[in-house]
Amino acid sequence: MTEARAEMILDLGVNSVAMSLETTDPEQFEKLRPRGRLNDLIEAAAKLRTAITRRGSGPELLLWVSLLRSQLGHIDQFLEFAEVNGFNRVEVQALNTLPTYTRFYPAFLKDELSDYNAIDKALANPNLSPAGTDLLLALRDSFSGISCHRMSHGLYSTFQGEASPCGLLKVPDFPSVGS
Numbered sequence: 001m002t003e004a005r006a007e008m009i010l011d012l013g014v015n016s017v018a019m020s021l022e023t024t025d026p027e028q029f030e031k032l033r034p035r036g037r038l039n040d041l042i043e044a045a046a047k048l049r050t051a052i053t054r055r056g057s058g059p060e061l062l063l064w065v066s067l068l069r070s071q072l073g074h075i076d077q078f079l080e081f082a083e084v085n086g087f088n089r090v091e092v093q094a095l096n097t098l099p100t101y102t103r104f105y106p107a108f109l110k111d112e113l114s115d116y117n118a119i120d121k122a123l124a125n126p127n128l129s130p131a132g133t134d135l136l137l138a139l140r141d142s143f144s145g146i147s148c149h150r151m152s153h154g155l156y157s158t159f160q161g162e163a164s165p166c167g168l169l170k171v172p173d174f175p176s177v178g179s
Contacts, residue, residue: 001040001043001044001047001048002047003047003050003051005047006047006048006050006051007051009048009051009059010048010051010052010055010058010059014059015059015060016059016060016061016062017048017059017060017061017062018061018062018063018064018091019041019044019045019061019062019063019064019087020063020064020065020066021038021041021063021064021065021066022065022066022067022068022071022095023038023068023071024038024074024077024078024081025038026038026039032109042085045061045085045086045087046085046086048061049061049086060088060089061086061087061088061089062087062088062089062090062091063078063081063082063085063087063089063090063091064090064091064092064093065078065090065091065092065093066092066093066094066095066096067092067093067094067095067114067139068095068109068112068114069095069111069112069113069114069118070112072114072118072119072121072122072136073122073125075092075122075128075132075135075136076128076129076131076132078090078092079129079131079132079135090135092135092136092138092139093139093142094113094114094139094142095109095112095113095114097113097114100162114139116140119136119139119140120140122136123136123137123140161179162179163179
């Protein structure tokens with residue numbers, strides 16, 4: 001991200017810009033995203049935030065978190081990361097458990113797949129903030145197919161062309177609605 005690219009993004013008139021991560025730990029970030037650097041994401045967000053501030057308006061900056069099983073108990077760290085780095089909102093999703101994705105996961109990532117019990121265990125943490133609780137409840141609801149805030153915004157398609165009414169319905173319990 002450069003200042004010029006940040007300005008180009010604002011010139012497009014988009015409503016939101018989302019950046020995605022699975023951890024706030026730089027070493028784990030590089031393990032999960034080979035050749036990736038957490039600091040690059042932080043710098044990109046800062047350049048966008050600077051451009052938005054300079055113009056006085058611009059897109060909402062979203063932090064999309066794919067919550068790994070080991071990170072469920074650290075949801076408040078993601079909220080703090082978002083606040084410190086100027087993101088307007090945090091959205092969470094489970095790591096995709098559909099076979100079309102998991103067949104490409106290395107063994108360590110397959111161990112990070114969440115399930116209902118893992119989410120409920122994280123929700124039982126008495127030190128969890130109200131905002132963290134809300135995010136985990138939303139994750140549990142979308143993971144179980146109860147709700148999807150993205151349904152009114154478009155259609156989700158896997159890389160193989162299978163359609164779903166929601167990008168958050170990433171468990172085998174919710175089959176494709178077509179191709």
